[in-house]
Amino acid sequence: MSNKKKKKWWQKLIGEKMTNSGWLSFFIFGLGQLKNKQKGKALILFAFQFAYVFIEVITSKLVKGVIPNQPEYWGYGFFRKGIHGFITLGETTGGRFRDNSPVMMIEGIMVFVLILIYIVIWKMNIKDANDTNLSIQRTGIVQSSKAFFAERFETGFAYIVSTPALLLLLFVSIVPILFAFLIAFTNYDAYHNPPSDLIDWVGFANFFKVIKLAGWRTTFAGVASWTVIWAILSTMTTFFGGLLLAVVINSKRVVLKKMWRTIMILPWAIPGMISLLVFRNFFNQTYGPLNAMLGMDIPWLNDPIMVKVTLVIINFWLGVPYFMMLMTGILTSFDKTLYEAATVDGANSRQTFWSITFPILSAQVFPLLIMSFAGNFNNFGIVFFLTGGGPRNLAYEYAGHSDILITWIYNMTKDFKMYNMASVMSIIIFLIIGGISTWNFLRSDAFKEDN
Amino acid sequence: MKKVVILLLVLSMVLSMSGCKKEQVTAKFADDLKWDETKQEYVFEKKAELKFWADNDEYAAKIIELWDAKYPDVTLSYENVGSVDTAEKLKLDGPAGLGADVFYIPHNSIVDMRESGLLFQLPESDEAYIKEIMQDSATAVTMFEDNMYAVPSSVENIALVYNKQILAALPTLPSVLTVTGANLLEQIENEEIYLEELYEGVANWGNNFAGTGVEIPFLSDRFEDVDTTAEDIHTIFAYQLYDAYHNYPFLTRNGYRVFGEDNNDPTQFNITSKEVTESIKSVIGDWYGNVDGSKLFPGLATIQDIAWDQGPARLQKGQLAITISGPWVMGDIKTNLTTWAETGKFGVTADTKVSDLYGATKLPRFNNDVQPTTFSGVQVTGMNVYTDYPNATMNLMRFLASDEVMKEVYSTLGKIPSIKNSDNVPGLNEDEIARGFLSQAAFSHAMPVIQEGNYMWDPLRDVWTNIFDAKMSVEDAQTRSLDDYNKILQNSGAEQ
Numbered sequence: 001m002s003n004k005k006k007k008k009w010w011q012k013l014i015g016e017k018m019t020n021s022g023w024l025s026f027f028i029f030g031l032g033q034l035k036n037k038q039k040g041k042a043l044i045l046f047a048f049q050f051a052y053v054f055i056e057v058i059t060s061k062l063v064k065g066v067i068p069n070q071p072e073y074w075g076y077g078f079f080r081k082g083i084h085g086f087i088t089l090g091e092t093t094g095g096r097f098r099d100n101s102p103v104m105m106i107e108g109i110m111v112f113v114l115i116l117i118y119i120v121i122w123k124m125n126i127k128d129a130n131d132t133n134l135s136i137q138r139t140g141i142v143q144s145s146k147a148f149f150a151e152r153f154e155t156g157f158a159y160i161v162s163t164p165a166l167l168l169l170l171f172v173s174i175v176p177i178l179f180a181f182l183i184a185f186t187n188y189d190a191y192h193n194p195p196s197d198l199i200d201w202v203g204f205a206n207f208f209k210v211i212k213l214a215g216w217r218t219t220f221a222g223v224a225s226w227t228v229i230w231a232i233l234s235t236m237t238t239f240f241g242g243l244l245l246a247v248v249i250n251s252k253r254v255v256l257k258k259m260w261r262t263i264m265i266l267p268w269a270i271p272g273m274i275s276l277l278v279f280r281n282f283f284n285q286t287y288g289p290l291n292a293m294l295g296m297d298i299p300w301l302n303d304p305i306m307v308k309v310t311l312v313i314i315n316f317w318l319g320v321p322y323f324m325m326l327m328t329g330i331l332t333s334f335d336k337t338l339y340e341a342a343t344v345d346g347a348n349s350r351q352t353f354w355s356i357t358f359p360i361l362s363a364q365v366f367p368l369l370i371m372s373f374a375g376n377f378n379n380f381g382i383v384f385f386l387t388g389g390g391p392r393n394l395a396y397e398y399a400g401h402s403d404i405l406i407t408w409i410y411n412m413t414k415d416f417k418m419y420n421m422a423s424v425m426s427i428i429i430f431l432i433i434g435g436i437s438t439w440n441f442l443r444s445d446a447f448k449e450d451n
Numbered sequence: 452m453k454k455v456v457i458l459l460l461v462l463s464m465v466l467s468m469s470g471c472k473k474e475q476v477t478a479k480f481a482d483d484l485k486w487d488e489t490k491q492e493y494v495f496e497k498k499a500e501l502k503f504w505a506d507n508d509e510y511a512a513k514i515i516e517l518w519d520a521k522y523p524d525v526t527l528s529y530e531n532v533g534s535v536d537t538a539e540k541l542k543l544d545g546p547a548g549l550g551a552d553v554f555y556i557p558h559n560s561i562v563d564m565r566e567s568g569l570l571f572q573l574p575e576s577d578e579a580y581i582k583e584i585m586q587d588s589a590t591a592v593t594m595f596e597d598n599m600y601a602v603p604s605s606v607e608n609i610a611l612v613y614n615k616q617i618l619a620a621l622p623t624l625p626s627v628l629t630v631t632g633a634n635l636l637e638q639i640e641n642e643e644i645y646l647e648e649l650y651e652g653v654a655n656w657g658n659n660f661a662g663t664g665v666e667i668p669f670l671s672d673r674f675e676d677v678d679t680t681a682e683d684i685h686t687i688f689a690y691q692l693y694d695a696y697h698n699y700p701f702l703t704r705n706g707y708r709v710f711g712e713d714n715n716d717p718t719q720f721n722i723t724s725k726e727v728t729e730s731i732k733s734v735i736g737d738w739y740g741n742v743d744g745s746k747l748f749p750g751l752a753t754i755q756d757i758a759w760d761q762g763p764a765r766l767q768k769g770q771l772a773i774t775i776s777g778p779w780v781m782g783d784i785k786t787n788l789t790t791w792a793e794t795g796k797f798g799v800t801a802d803t804k805v806s807d808l809y810g811a812t813k814l815p816r817f818n819n820d821v822q823p824t825t826f827s828g829v830q831v832t833g834m835n836v837y838t839d840y841p842n843a844t845m846n847l848m849r850f851l852a853s854d855e856v857m858k859e860v861y862s863t864l865g866k867i868p869s870i871k872n873s874d875n876v877p878g879l880n881e882d883e884i885a886r887g888f889l890s891q892a893a894f895s896h897a898m899p900v901i902q903e904g905n906y907m908w909d910p911l912r913d914v915w916t917n918i919f920d921a922k923m924s925v926e927d928a929q930t931r932s933l934d935d936y937n938k939i940l941q942n943s944g945a946e947q
Binding site: 191 | 546563566567568569760902905909916917920931938939942
């Protein structure tokens with residue numbers, strides 16, 4: 001084995017070859033380590049496996065009383081019941097004292113995560129037994145457990161300290177996300193209403209629904225394309241608007257800079273929701289003060305095209321201060337000598353802007369632009385409070401002309417309890433936003449410099 | 452090895468999916484209740500602690516005070532949870548053991564909560580007791596397949612709400628009925644006008660004060676800009692048009708009832724029926740749905756434009772003459788009255804009562820002498836099936852239906868208690884406005900308590916939107932509405 005051959009996949013997992021110690025650890029954690037005369041390590045590994053088995057036994061009917069006539073699987077231990085529950089999502093209906101499908105699914109996911117951890121430790125345990133055994137065969141030296149841990153503490157410190165955070169993230173973040181994700185593969189809707197009803201796995205049926213049924217397809221295509229257009233427009237307008245304002249205010253010829261900045265930042269000082277509710281009345285076609293002042297009858301929120309224009313305008317009003325302040329901050333931190341050098345070289349102000357200001361600025365704000373894009377993509381508040389999705393679109397299902405994906409999802413869950421379809425949409429949103437953001441982040445200079 | 456495990460998992464999944472059978476297990480819960488004949492209450496569990504959800508702090512404090520006086524040994528605590536949020540919250544909190552034992556919910560939440568198995572089904576003895584003391588229309592919504600799932604607390608329905616000061620200044624409108632009233636206020640209160648005639652008359656005024664040709668009292672108190680040329684600001688009649696709840700009465704002229712006679716037959720949505728066509732046609736006449744020439748709501752492009760802020764909210768400010776709304780519209784008016792008394796607006800003094808300025812009465816009859824039917828809403832208390840103290844909780848349920856609590860429902864919450872005998876609630880019988888709403892209550896029916904009832908709202912609303920917005924013919928609008936309804940059913944997983 002000394003020749004430098006490319007390792008096979010299983011060698012990466014369990015070490016160069018299975019030794020006797022490895023086989024011992026394969027069945028009982030730590031037994032191989034004990035054979036390798038590393039008692040401390042053996043004890044810890046064994047305790048880990050024992051804990052799992054102990055939990056399984058103590059939660060099973062072997063030690064616990066049994067409710068008369070209960071289904072057999074209620075007597076399973078924590079892990080077996082978790083897996084069984086995850087697969088079947090419950091078999092008895094009727095609310096309290098019966099199966100509760102979502103709870104069973106969450107428990108199942110947690111069991112799977114725990115088993116994943118178990119498998120990782122199992123693998124490490126076998127590999128360690130093999131490696132140590134081979135090392136002993138080669139050198140004859142037995143490393144004490146104490147020395148081993150001391151060494152690992154030195155070399156793997158970063159991994160050790162991040163483990164608790166990782167575990168916490170697994171349960172606080174990954175488990176709920178998996179749950180929301182898996183709902184897309186069930187029939188969790190108004191007619192399958194837990195805890196009294198059970199829900200079932202339906203595979204990809206919900207995804208096919210979006211593709212196959214004409215109503216859903218039209219709605220999805222329409223809402224998704226408006227969402228993308230909306231995200232691009234709203235991000236671009238606020239970005240360039242903010243840039244323009246910042247550059248203008250920063251210009252030498254503008255007096256009372258502080259006053260201008262203060263005025264411009266005001267829209268940000270009012271909670272967005274309040275502004276939006278006020279705007280909703282302000283832009284009311286029949287009763288709104290705006291049309292009354294203008295003496296015109298513009299369907300600000302009632303026309304399919306006009307409502308989109310209004311949304312972009314209001315978003316501009318709400319979002320521009322943020323970018324303006326951001327750019328102002330960056331602009332004031334610029335090295336003045338750059339501009340002096342440019343002036344000496346005879347550059348005019350336009351050249352200075354496009355060759356110096358803009359490139360430096362855009363490199364710095366690009367990641368924020370992506371964040372802002374993602375934020376606008378899911379800008380629930382502005383659509384919900386301003387238009388409520390209206391005006392109605394006869395061709396859509398549960399969506400109006402101004403609905404974006406996230407408000408559509410809200411309608412489906414809140415009003416029609418279509419949790420499964422909402423989850424399908426969430427997955428699609430995740431793929432779109434996740435894809436674009438990752439791609440953009442990887443391309444941006446800010447990300448490259450970080451590496 | 453890993454591959455084998457995965458293979459096994461997938462296999463077992465496929466097998467279990469094809470071969471699983473659901474079985475029913477019986478509960479032991481109902482057997483836990485123990486009734487004490489001498490005390491006429493359930494036997495409290497030892498160390499029972501109760502919690503209830505409501506959305507009014509002042510009311511909750513009163514309830515706890517009354518409870519402590521009656522049952523000093525049992526702690527009752529309170530958490531502020533919005534009644535419409537209760538259903539969703541309890542679905543998670545209930546099984547987790549965090550939910551309140553008793554909660555206030557609007558009756559349309561009963562469907563969802565009952566279907567999801569969160570509501571305790573009341574024992575027959577309590578059912579009989581509740582039916583004895585509560586109004587029949589209120590208990591109707593709590594029943595499903597002859598079982599009771601909640602206890603009514605207060606009732607509400609919409610009615611015609613108006614500003615007396617303005618209406619008294621307006622002349623009577625032409626009617627085929629004999630008009631003895633001297634002004635529009637008396638004409639409406641004496642029921643000397645049909646609904647269609649009221650609409651048409653107001654429309655002929657251009658639905659605006661300037662069009663009436665008379666002087667409206669305290670006009671400068673009502674509007675900042677009296678001389679504004681914008682007609683819409685001085686509207687006479689406006690209500691929440693983009694809303695099925697407020698529009699439902701106008702479908703009922705020829706006997707339409709959603710989901711049949713008992714409102715709970717899922718096969719009887721019947722939105723395309725002849726009765727609906729006739730009712731809509733009579734109500735819209737040649738002006739109401741005629742968007743381009745509509746005189747009632749001038750310049751109206753979509754019915755979405757008239758929401759709460761443009762209707763009831765302006766009545767509360769004294770700017771609107773007539774609206775259609777429920778008792779909840781009175782809350783802010785009471786607050787406003789104090790402010791007006793301080794500033795002397797509308798000639799209000801400290802002695803002025805709400806009923807001097809505002810009134811409520813049943814909706815005018817249709818011109819075929821049929822009274823419009825409204826939905827009645829009932830606020831109910833429900834009992835959490837996940838409670839640890841069923842006996843104590845049942846006692847709390849009965850307590851919340853008692854006269855002493857009903858008094859608070861009226862005096863603190865300003866709601867109309869759902870009890871049969873209103874003599875036990877001081878002030879209720881003398882309350883003109885409450886009586887106004889009650890006069891329409893006789894012509895109200897319970898909202899459906901079947902799952903389909905949650906899906907009827909958009910189609911019921913959009914039958915009007917289709918006419919106003921999409922400019923469809925009445926018949927097309929009805930067909931479209933039915934299509935929408937069927938699609939919702941299909942998408943929501945109903946078995947067809």
